[in-house]
Amino acid sequence: MTSFGARLHEAIRRRGPLCVGIDPHPGLLADWGLNDDVAGLERFCGTVVEALGGEVAIVKPQSAFFERHGSSGIAVLERLLADLRSAGVLVLMDAKRGDIGSTVQAYADAYVDPSSPLCADAVTASPYLGFGSLRPLIDTALAHGNGVFVLARTSNPEGAEVQRARGSDGRTVAETMLDRVREVNSDAQPLGSVGCVVGATIAADGADGVNQENLRVNGPVLAPGIGAQGARVSDLRAVFGPVVHSVLPAVSREILRNGPTVAALAASAFALNQQVKEMLIEK
Numbered sequence: 001m002t003s004f005g006a007r008l009h010e011a012i013r014r015r016g017p018l019c020v021g022i023d024p025h026p027g028l029l030a031d032w033g034l035n036d037d038v039a040g041l042e043r044f045c046g047t048v049v050e051a052l053g054g055e056v057a058i059v060k061p062q063s064a065f066f067e068r069h070g071s072s073g074i075a076v077l078e079r080l081l082a083d084l085r086s087a088g089v090l091v092l093m094d095a096k097r098g099d100i101g102s103t104v105q106a107y108a109d110a111y112v113d114p115s116s117p118l119c120a121d122a123v124t125a126s127p128y129l130g131f132g133s134l135r136p137l138i139d140t141a142l143a144h145g146n147g148v149f150v151l152a153r154t155s156n157p158e159g160a161e162v163q164r165a166r167g168s169d170g171r172t173v174a175e176t177m178l179d180r181v182r183e184v185n186s187d188a189q190p191l192g193s194v195g196c197v198v199g200a201t202i203a204a205d206g207a208d209g210v211n212q213e214n215l216r217v218n219g220p221v222l223a224p225g226i227g228a229q230g231a232r233v234s235d236l237r238a239v240f241g242p243v244v245h246s247v248l249p250a251v252s253r254e255i256l257r258n259g260p261t262v263a264a265l266a267a268s269a270f271a272l273n274q275q276v277k278e279m280l281i282e283k
C-alpha cells in the first residue's frame with residue numbers, strides 16, 4: 001500500500017502543486033447556465049472532471065455544496081469521487097469534520113475507509129475539539145493509505161480570534177496544531193500523509209505564531225485564499241518562505257469562474273499551475 005503522502009508527492013512531481021477547489025455555488029451554477037438543482041450539479045461535475053481530470057494533481061470538492069441538495073446531492077458527490085478516481089486525480093474532501101473521538105471514528109468510516117462510497121484520498125478536519133479527538137480519523141486514514149489535513153490557521157479573518165489565541169506555554173493555537181501535525185509525520189518519507197491548512201491570506205508579521213520553522217511539518221501545507229479571498233500566487237513566498245515547496249495552493253472561484261467550457265476551464269487551471277511552478281523556480 002502506498003501512503004497518501006507518497007502518492008501526493010508523485011502526483012505533484014508529474015502535474016504540479018495546484019489544488020483546484022470544486023465549489024458549486026448557486027451563483028456559479030447560474031453563471032454556467034445551470035439550474036440550482038441536482039441535474040445542474042451533475043452537469044457541473046461532468047464538466048469539471050472533463051476539464052481537470054488530466055490537468056491537476058489534486059482537487060478539493062467542498063462537501064457543503066453537495067449536502068445542500070440533500071441525499072441526491074450526496075449521491076452526485078459519490079459519483080464525482082468515482083469519476084475523479086477513474087481520471088487519476090487525487091481527491092481531498094473538504095468537509096472540515098471534528099467531534100469527540102467516538103464520533104470522529106464514524107467520520108473516518110465515511111471519508112477515509114475505502115469501503116465507503118464517500119471515501120476520498122484525504123479529508124479536511126477541524127481540531128478545535130482538541131487535536132487528540134482526531135486520532136481515530138488519522139489512524140484510520142493512515143491504516144488505509146489515506147490522509148488528513150488539519151486546520152491550523154484558516155484563510156478567513158475570523159479565524160484569528162481562535163487560532164491566534166495563546167496557551168500557557170506561549171504558543172498560539174495554530175502553532176500548537178502545526179507541532180502536533182509534525183509529531184504525527186515524524187518518520188514519514190518522502191512526505192507525511194497528515195497535512196495542515198494555513199491560508200495564503202495570513203499576515204507575514206508573525207502574529208499567528210506561524211513561521212518558516214514551525215511550518216516544516218514534513219507534510220503538505222494546503223494554502224487556500226488565492227483569488228476571491230485576495231491573496232495572490234506572488235504572496236506565497238512571503239508567507240511560506242522555503243516551505244513554499246510543500247505548499248498546495250488551493251483555488252476554487254478564481255478558476256471556476258472561467259467555465260462552463262471545458263477548454264477555458266482547463267486552460268485557466270493550466271495557466272495558474274504554470275504560474276505556481278514558475279514562482280517555485282524563481283530565486
Ligand SMILES: O=c1ccn([C@@H]2O[C@H](COP(=O)(O)O)[C@@H](O)[C@H]2O)c(=O)[nH]1
Binds near residue numbers: 023094224225
Ligand atoms: O482556510 C480555509 C479552508 C478552506 N477553505 C475552502 O476553500 C474554498 C474557497 O476557496 P476560494 O478559492 O476562495 O473560492 C471553500 O470551499 C472554503 O470552504 C477556505 O476558504 N479557507
